[in-house]
Structure formats: C-alpha cells, structure tokens
Amino acid sequence: MFRKTRLYTPGPTPLLPAAQFAMAAADMHHRTPEFRALYQKVLAQLKVFVGTKNDVLLLSSSGTGAMEASVSNLTSPGDKTLVLTAGKFGERWVSLLKAFGCEPEVVTAPYGETFDLAIVKAAIKPGIKAVFMQTTETSTAVRHDVEAIAKLIKENAPDALLVADGITGLGTTHFDVDGWGIDILIGGSQKAVMIPPGLAYLSVSDKAWAAMENSKNPRYYFDLRKERKNAVKGESAYTPAVALIAGLGAALDYIAGQASGDLEKGRIALIDNAQLNAAATRAGLNALGFTLFAPTAPAAAATAVAVPEGMNSGDVVKALKTRFALVTANGQGEMQGKIFRVAHLGFFDYLDTVALLGAMEHIAKDTLKLPVEYGMAVAAAQKVFAESVK
Numbered sequence: 001m002f003r004k005t006r007l008y009t010p011g012p013t014p015l016l017p018a019a020q021f022a023m024a025a026a027d028m029h030h031r032t033p034e035f036r037a038l039y040q041k042v043l044a045q046l047k048v049f050v051g052t053k054n055d056v057l058l059l060s061s062s063g064t065g066a067m068e069a070s071v072s073n074l075t076s077p078g079d080k081t082l083v084l085t086a087g088k089f090g091e092r093w094v095s096l097l098k099a100f101g102c103e104p105e106v107v108t109a110p111y112g113e114t115f116d117l118a119i120v121k122a123a124i125k126p127g128i129k130a131v132f133m134q135t136t137e138t139s140t141a142v143r144h145d146v147e148a149i150a151k152l153i154k155e156n157a158p159d160a161l162l163v164a165d166g167i168t169g170l171g172t173t174h175f176d177v178d179g180w181g182i183d184i185l186i187g188g189s190q191k192a193v194m195i196p197p198g199l200a201y202l203s204v205s206d207k208a209w210a211a212m213e214n215s216k217n218p219r220y221y222f223d224l225r226k227e228r229k230n231a232v233k234g235e236s237a238y239t240p241a242v243a244l245i246a247g248l249g250a251a252l253d254y255i256a257g258q259a260s261g262d263l264e265k266g267r268i269a270l271i272d273n274a275q276l277n278a279a280a281t282r283a284g285l286n287a288l289g290f291t292l293f294a295p296t297a298p299a300a301a302a303t304a305v306a307v308p309e310g311m312n313s314g315d316v317v318k319a320l321k322t323r324f325a326l327v328t329a330n331g332q333g334e335m336q337g338k339i340f341r342v343a344h345l346g347f348f349d350y351l352d353t354v355a356l357l358g359a360m361e362h363i364a365k366d367t368l369k370l371p372v373e374y375g376m377a378v379a380a381a382q383k384v385f386a387e388s389v390k
C-alpha cells in the first residue's frame with residue numbers, strides 16, 4: 001500500500017507548494033534593491049495579515065525569539081509583570097521573565113481550561129508594567145479570551161502593556177489588535193503561514209515603543225529599535241532568512257488569492273477555514289466517543305483529544321504514523337501519553353479533515369477497541385460542513 005506523508009501537527013504545519021518554489025528560487029543578496037522590494041512588500045502584507053496599523057517586524061528566529069525580544073525590550077530587572085498561563089507556552093513566559101530579572105506574578109488555569117476572568121481581574125493592578133499571555137495555548141489547544149483580558153487591563157491598569165503570543169492564534173482567531181489594545185502580538189512562520197520554521201513576526205504599538213526607551217534589560221540581536229530603523233529602509237539589521245521571506249511573500253499572496261487578491265478578506269477566510277475544520281474535527285471525534293481535552297474553550301488552531309483511561313495517546317500517534325503516515329502530536333510534559341493533538345491552522349482544507357477522521361475511525365476500532373461503525377466520524381463532520389455552507 002502507498003501512503004502519503006501528511007502533517008497534522010500544530011507547528012510545523014504542511015508547506016504551501018507555491019511558497020516552496022519561491023524559497024527554492026530565492027538566491028538574492030540581502031543588500032540589494034531586489035531584496036529591499038521583497039522585504040518591504042512582505043512587511044506591508046504582514047500588517048494586513050496581523051490586522052494592525054502598528055509596525056510589524058520580522059526576526060530570523062523561531063517564535064520564541066520574538067517572545068524573548070518582547071521581554072528584553074520592554075522590561076527592566078525587578079519590574080512588576082503578570083503572566084497568565086494555562087500550559088507549556090504560558091510557562092515559557094515565566095521562564096523568560098525570570099531569565100531577565102523579573103519575578104512575575106502568575107495566574108494559572110488548569111491544563112485544558114482557560115482563565116477565570118474574576119481571578120485575572122483581581123491580579124491586574126496599577127503598577128504592572130506588562131501582562132504576558134498566549135492567545136491560543138497550543139499545548140492544550142485552548143483559546144483564551146484576549147478581548148476580555150485587554151478590556152480588564154484598560155479598566156484596571158491602563159498603563160500596562162499587553163503582550164500576546166499569537167503564534168497559533170494568528171490565522172485562527174479574529175483579532176482587533178488596535179481596537180482592543182494588543183501592544184505586542186507575535187506570530188511564527190511554521191504555523192498558519194504555511195512555510196518552514198525560522199521566522200518570527202510581531203506587531204509593536206506606539207505605547208510599546210515608548211516603553212522601550214526606558215527599559216534596562218540587555219539586548220543585541222533582538223534589539224527591536226534597531227530592527228525598526230532598518231525595516232524603514234527595507235532591510236533587516238543582520239542577514240535575514242532570505243528564502244523564508246520569499247516563501248512568506250508567496251504564502252501571503254496565496255492567502256490573498258483565496259479572496260480575489262484581497263489579503264484582509266483572505267485572512268478572514270483562512271481563520272474561518274480553521275474554525276470550520278476544528279468544529280468538524282470535534283464533531284467527528286465526539287461521534288467516535290472521544291473526550292475533548294479542552295471542551296469549554298477549544299482553539300481553532302488545533303484540537304487536543306484525551307484517550308480513554310488506561311490507554312496511551314502515544315499508541316494513537318504511533319498507529320496513525322505507521323498505518324497512514326499521518327503525523328500528529330503527543331501531549332507535552334505531564335500531558336504526554338494522555339492526549340494527542342491535531343492541527344487545523346494553515347494549509348488544511350475540509351477534505352484533509354475528512355481524511356483524518358477516516359483514519360481515526362480505523363485507529364479507534366483497531367487500536368483502542370472502541371465500538372466503531374465506519375462512517376460515524378466522517379458523517380458527523382459532513383453535517384458540520386453542510387450546515388456551514390447553507
């Protein structure tokens with residue numbers, strides 16, 4: 001039997017062929033008019049993709065580089081900061097802040113859940129320099145209510161900055177970056193924008209630029225002020241990941257092409273697509289008798305699925321790989337063995353969801369010995385799809 005490798009992980013995600021071709025063809029030098037034209041085009045497209053009038057900068061690093069840049073550029077040792085964490089990526093904010101001399105106050109939600117807004121409200125006090133959170137906690141596949149939290153900050157600590165890791169939120173969630181007041185919103189190349197790992201991008205508000213003038217933490221490679229000065233000239237401070245930037249441009253063109261060349265509408269279509277595929281996946285897995293790990297605030301970026309008591313999610317991940325060459329993600333940390341995760345962000349369509357659910361029917365029946373009738377999961381997803389196109 002032939003099997004095509006299919007990636008269903010929440011980063012890296014499947015690659016867009018047009019972006020792969022653009023990357024292969026990108027042999028330009030980065031201090032040339034050709035590159036400057038490309039860079040300026042991509043930075044302008046990113047503003048539309050993020051949906052902001054703020055500056056958007058690109059960094060040649062994985063997403064964590066932009067997280068670190070936010071911390072090192074905005075904080076000074078000893079600053080009062082707040083982290084909202086509900087999983088592995090939230091915990092990364094805590095580690096980063098500690099590495100830069102801040103002892104953050106921390107509000108946690110249990111894995112699989114989002115925050116109790118009353119607890120968040122009580123923690124947002126005047127004097128806080130910045131609040132750090134995820135828009136989507138990829139380790140648990142939970143979506144947080146950024147709009148509500150931004151409002152709490154405006155009401156209770158209006159001087160505080162809101163720094164949001166939107167690495168799997170961008171392209172899967174509708175944000176009003178400027179209206180809500182998200183000061184920094186971070187994205188990564190290996191997620192919804194359909195290209196390989198290696199680029200991070202972030203929007204930076206005027207309020208965040210002003211805060212940077214007084215922050216005392218050290219920074220060099222990730223000095224955002226230097227990056228901004230260079231970006232104005234169409235360049236990056238150091239040698240950029242030229243090929244990835246060419247790929248990103250092609251991917252953003254493709255997203256615009258899904259809506260007759262209108263990137264803003266294309267972005268909306270991409271988000272709606274992820275939301276539809278997530279809803280169809282949840283319906284299909286529910287029909288098979290699976291328990292969703294994050295039923296109350298599910299993300300559209302990925303779905304986390306709990307396996308029945310006494311079973312190991314690694315067996316599902318392994319069976320999907322060996323039988324169908326279908327690559328999913330196990331749980332991280334304490335969640336390893338308990339959940340598996342499938343992605344919907346980026347270059348996925350409805351038929352990819354049908355394929356995944358068809359495979360899951362086999363695995364549920366043969367590996368997990370669940371009482372499965374073929375077609376159960378696929379039919380549930382088809383109902384969601386049919387409703388959505390009415």
Ligand SMILES: *Cc1c(COP(=O)(O)O)cnc(C)c1O
Nearest residue numbers: 011062063064089138167168188
């Ligand atoms: C993927 C991801 C990151 C970035 O991790 P890198 O490995 O540094 O790219 C950060 N936050 C979230 C929520 C993610 O999903």
